[in-house]
Amino acid sequence: MEEKTTKRSSRNQFIRSLLYLKDRFDLHEGKEDELATIDYIKKNVEFKGANLWILIFAIFVASIGLNVNSTAVVIGAMLISPLMGPIMGIGMAAGINDFELLKRSLRNLGVAVFIAILTSTIYFNFTPLDDAQSELLARTEPTIWDVLIALFGGLAGIIAGSRKEKSNAIPGVAIATALMPPLCTAGYGLATLNLYYFIGAFYLFFINSVFISLSTYLIVRFMKFPKREFLDQKKEKRVQTYITIFTIITIVPSVYLAYGIVLRSIWEEQAKTFVSQEMIFPKTQVLNTNYTYSTEEKIIQVNLIGDQVGPETISTIREKAVSFGLDNTEIKINQNNAGITDMNLLRSDILKDLYERNEQIIQDKDMRIALLESEVANYGEVRYLGNDIAQEAKVNHPKLRKFTLNNSLITDLESESTDTLLVAFAEFTTKPSKEETEKFTQWLKLRTKSDTVALILN
Known part of the structure; x- marks a missing residue:
């Protein structure tokens, strides 16, 4: 009897835990009316007037950010970009069987993409900065992480859009999924006639768009948004078929990719x-490594520098590649001149780099030497000048017993700056009057051709 009571208590505790978790993860809590959410997304689909101008200016900002390699500028451009609207509209339309909304979203997305690529192409045609910076290159090769970011970012975006109180999640999704930079990079590819950059960047934008739309579609279906109903059942079935076919055609290639x-x-x-x-290796280092991956071939090319590695060691290394999951991968190991057709070019680049670094070091040293020579010359000049001035001062001031003149460094603690000050030390048999001291100071300024002289009397 006690055992049954214990089991019943455990089962009840488990059920309570499930109910607690269900309540915690309930998406219907705080949800906006479905029709209001649909209307909210529909309003952001259209690209005309202010939306179009905002897109153009945002593209210019993002292109400049990519051009000067400024992450902050690129993030700012993504914040003001209105590209999320039609992409979420596609997912919403597929989820509620709204064929008209689907066509409108696709048309507006096409306009936005065309305008974005055209704007960025124009910018990169006229900018004097031609080099592809790291921010730009990062958008030319999509990875699995981009897919996951688009998928989870899209889920966060549609859930936030369906709430009564709108949060900053949608702008955050626009930043995380990086919809705009790939289009700017595609424009750079067209401007520089680099097809690789164009295809890679546009492919990244395509993946982001598809998976954001897919996320929207899944949440809309999960939350049971009201589907569009037609009076004509045949038309409704035909529209649903069109949407299903389009969804499959869009999703299947992206999933495969x-x-x-x-x-x-x-x-x-x-x-x-x-x-x-x-x-x-003990006396050999890896100079650089190139990885080539395609459906036809997989190649790891390693360039070594230093002592030659024996053929038995190389054979053992190639055998170990299988244990790393590198089946059907060709391992190319180039040592010094063996098999490296561009070794002379490589050596030339290394020597050039060393030469340029040494040139800079030499220039820095020459500047320091020149500065020190100037300081020494100045010090010697002041020292000899001090001897002459001392003799002249003795004639004008018979009571002068000792005199020295030198340059001293003075530090301003407030401005944290350092300057050179001419300091004169004079000792008289009897202390001179204030007028005589002032006269002596003015004479020193004229004699030394210095604006400021610090006179110390003893």
């Missing part, structure tokens, strides 16, 4: 681990 990204990311991680753990 995302799967390819996952495989590539895993392979690159395994390849880097393999090189870092196995390419360790």
Whole structure:
């Protein structure tokens, strides 16, 4: 009897825990009316008037940020970008069977993408800065992390959009998923005729857009938003079929591409681990490593510098690659001149780099030497000048017993600056009057051609 009571108590506790968790994770808590949420998303779909001008200016800001490699500027541009509207509109339309909204969202997204790429292409055609900075290059090769960011960011965006009290989640999603920078990078690719940059950046934008739309679609269906009903059942069925076909056509390629990204990311991680753990030699170092991944071939090319590594060691290393999951991967190991067609170019680059560094060091040393020589010359000049002035001062002031003149460094503690001050020390047999002291100071300024002279009397 006691055992049954214990089991019943445990079961009740488990049920209470489940109910507590259900209440905690209930998406319907604080939810806005579904029709109000649909209307909210519909309003942000349209691209005309102010929205279009905001997009153009945001594209210019983002392009400048990428051009000068400023992360803060790029983030600011993403905050003011209105690109999220039509992308969420596509997911919403698919979720509620609104074919008209789907067409309007696609049309407006197409306009936005065209305007964005055109604007960034114009900017990069005229900018004097042609080099691709790290912020720009980061948008040319999508990874599995971009897919996950778009998926979870989209989920956060639609959930935040369905609340009564709107939060800053949607602008945050726009920053996290980085919709605008890839379009700017695509414009850079067109401006520089670099097809690789254009395809890579546009592909990243495509992945982000699809998975944000997919997230919106999933949440809309999960929260049971009211679907659009048609009086004509045949038309309703036809519209649902069109939306389903479009959704499948859009999602399936992106999922396949995302799967390819996952495989590539895993392979690159395994390849880097393999090189870092196995390419360790006593008197030989890895100069650089290149990774090539495609459906046709997988190549790890390692360039070594130092003592030659024996063929048996290389053979052992290649055999170990299998244990790192690098099946069907070709390991190319180039040593010094062996197999490196661009070794002379590589050496030339290294020598050039060393030469430029040495030139800079030499210039710095020359500047320091010149400064020290100037200081020494100035010190000697002041010292000899002090001897001459002492003799002249003795003629004008017979009571002068001792005299010295020198440059001293004085530090201003308030401005934290250092300057040179001419200091004169004079000792008289009897203390001179105030007028005589002033006259002596003025004479010293004229004689030394100095604006300021600090006179110390004893």
